[in-house]
Amino acid sequence: MSSSPIKMVIDPITRVAGHLGLTATVDPNTRQVINNEAYTYVTMFRGFEVFLRGRQPPDAIHITSRSCGVCGAAHANGSTRANDMALGAVPYPLGVVLRNMAYAMTDIIYDHSIILNVLEGPDFSAQVFQNYYPSCWQAAQQTKAEYTDIHGFNTIADIMTALNPFAGSLWVDAVKAQILAREAGVLIYGRHSHPPMLIPGGIGTDLSVGESLFVQYMYRLTTLTAWVKMLIASWMDLANFLIDNCDYENQGLTYAQPTYISGFGWESPELYSSLGESYEEIYGNIDSLSNTASEGPQTVFRPTIVRNGELLSKSFIDLNVAQLEFVNSSFYHNWAKITSPFTETDPAGNKLAWGLTASDGTPLYMYHPWNKTTIPNPMAPNFLEKYSWDAEPRLVWKDGTMWAYETGPWARLHAVAHFHPNSPIVKNGKISITLPAINDIPSWLPSGTMQEWTVEWEPPDKSTTLSRILGRAVDSAVAIFVAWENLEYGLELFMKNQTSPKTSRPWKQPSFSLGVGQFEVPRGTVRHWMVVSNYTIANYQYHAPTTANVSPRDNNCNGPWCINGQAIGPFEMSVINTKIMEEVPPSQWVGYDFGRAIRSFDPCLVCAAHFEIKGLNKKIEQLITPVCNT
Incomplete structure (x- = not known):
């Protein structure tokens, strides 16, 4: 057996959004990373935060949206909520409904379908398993699928x-489904x-033919409801097989105990529309x-801070106060001692950062994103x-402890299942969602997707490659649940006032204010x-989910969760805790297991890094033109 460590470099990592590389030192005998390397x-x-300064606040919605064309409304929605707060305007309930309906389609259903089947899916394809995991492939050919009655596949090998x-039916069908999802969202x-x-305080959707809009949306939602049944059933069967037959249960583990954050998602239209008329009121009531x-859809996802398995807070305000950002291991200058x-x-x-001070005497509030x-x-x-x-990105708590953290679908589902029993998707500590029966489906979907199906999942306490995929x-x-609820409530609100439906409130032009969207x-x-x-805009900062997940390691960590005094980000931890399972000699390793671990986060580096300049003698000019007229 070989004894010399192998340096594996995967750069670029493909099938992700943006530019990402991995370097790992691996013991060829244990098949694992050595010394956390x-x-x-x-x-x-790219520098979006730099060229946002000096613009009018509503411009940020449409500029930050350009961070990425994959999650093409994610930053727009985060910025919209920061604008709602800073400019003292929240939508009418129908405006919140329309936001929820559109986002369910254009980013969640569209994005998850593509990530699972087109970007992540090939790692689990027959082509890969036949050549690199022949024993697993043989078992897959002999293992019957549990949910055959839904997805129509007889064996795991069929999945x-x-x-x-390009050729597999799940790959091809995902492309069809994402078209429908984007069409539904574009209606709004x-x-x-x-x-x-x-826009701040609402949404500019034309409702002059509102009833037709709702009908066209429902037509697409019906097909996508059937599609999601097929999607979930296929991945549940595949994940269970890999855990039972291929020793994959703990592959890609991030932290030994859950360590994550979650924010608001799918806000209650009635509650959000009543938050207030100033940034102080909206923040204080959030x-x-x-x-x-009292009526209508309830808020689904709620703010949560979990550190090393311990629930610290369920407060949006606490989550904001605790946020810090450092650049010790990043290609930036430290601003804290040269700016006000x-x-x-x-x-x-x-007090931001709880009024605490760094070891060098710098107030930690200087590292809060409002001051970065x-x-x-x-x-x-x-x-x-x-x-x-x-x-x-790091969190600091009231006792001075500091740590890295992760975020993602697994995290938010774990949060509501374990700590928010009144979330409408939780029943008896599990995620429980009934997807309705469908009377008519296109020919590319199996007949089993027409039946009603209650999806139940208890998010495990471990964030692993497979738990992150199943979470997605x-x-x-x-x-789908959110889309149906908001469609029904939105149609009810619209029918009450078809001639002049109210969606938006006018925003203000404050001399000073603060805004945050999580x-x-x-x-x-x-x-x-x-x-x-x-x-x-005097200052603008934003974090994509990947900003935290791909975070480089640094020494801003204290507590038993630190590794040799360091905070190590989720991407790196997932590789450290992954064993190479490829059934080929080390000289032929490709790194599929490492790639799976990282792709299971659905990386988006263009969002995380935020203007790339190539060549010499380039000049940057600042040209400010308002995107929104006021």
Whole structure:
């Protein structure tokens, strides 16, 4: 057996959005990473936060949306909520309904379908397993699928064959499904990616033919309901097989105990529309979204902070106060000692970072995103110093402890199942969603998808490759549930006032205000922070879910969850805890298991790194033109 460590470099990692690389040192005998030497790094910088300064606040909705064309409305929605707060305007209930309906389609159903079957799916395809995992492939040929009556596949091998790129039926059907999802969302958004209809305080959708809009949306939702049954049933069968037959249960583990955040997702239309008329009121009332509304859909996902298996808070305000961002291992200058803070407190008067101070005497509120200044510092990567364009999001608690964290569909589903029993998708500590019977389906869907099916899933306490994939599949059912609930309630609201349906309230132009949006999107919690001065953006910072998940390691960590005094991000931890299972000699290893672990997060590096300049003698000019007329 070989004894010399193998350095594996996968750069670029394909089938992800953006530029991502991995370097890992692997013991060929144990087939695992040695001494935690696994580094993931983002190799691009774009600088949206830099050129947002000086613009009018509503522009941020449409500019941050351009971060990515995959999750084409994720940042628009995060920014919209920050704008709602900063500009003191929230939509009427019908406006919230339309936001929920559109987002369920254009980003959740569309994105999850593509990620699971087109980007992640080929890792589990027959083509890969036949060549690199022959013993698993043989078992797959002999293992009957449990949910054959729904998805129509007889064996696990049939499911793997359906995931073959370009030719497999699940791959092809995902392309068909995402078209329907985007069409449904565009009925409301006007366009996807980058929806132009999202505005502070509401949505600009034309409802002059509103009844037709609802009917066309329902037509597509009906087919997508059947599709999601097939999607979930296929992945449940495949995941259960890999756990039982291929020793895959703990592959890609991030942390030994759950360590994550979750934000609001699918807000109650009635509660959100009643938050207030100023940034102080909206911020102060925002945790009321977790309450039970008197009528209409209830808020589905709620803010949650879990550290090392311990629930710390269920408060949006706590989650905001605790947010920090460092650049010790990132290609940026530290701004904390050369800039002045925009604010030391949140709108409720709470000290940011709990009023704590860093070991060098710097107030930690300087590292809160409201006070961060993005100053690029490009250099050659050095894994002992700086090696990524992604920054280092961290949480700090009242006792001074600090840690890295993850976010994603598994995290938000785990949060509501374990800590929010009044969420409408929770029953007896499990995710429980009944997908309705469908009377008519297209020929490309199996007849079993017409039957009613209650999807039940108890999110495990471990974030692994397969639990993250299953979380994404089950999250698709959540989006279908939300779409039906909001469709029915929206139609009810519209029929009450067809001649002049109200969706939006006028926003204000404050001399000073703060805004924050912490919103659940396909990859996890997106976070947007805005400081407004004289109705212009004085500072803007935002984190994609991937910003936290791909975070480089640093020494901003204290507590038993640290590894040799370091905070290590979820991507790197997932590789450290992955064993290479390829049934070929080490010289022929491709790194499929590492790739699966990372792709299970659905990475989006273009969102995480945020203007790439190539060549010499380039000039940057600042041209400010309002996107929204006021």
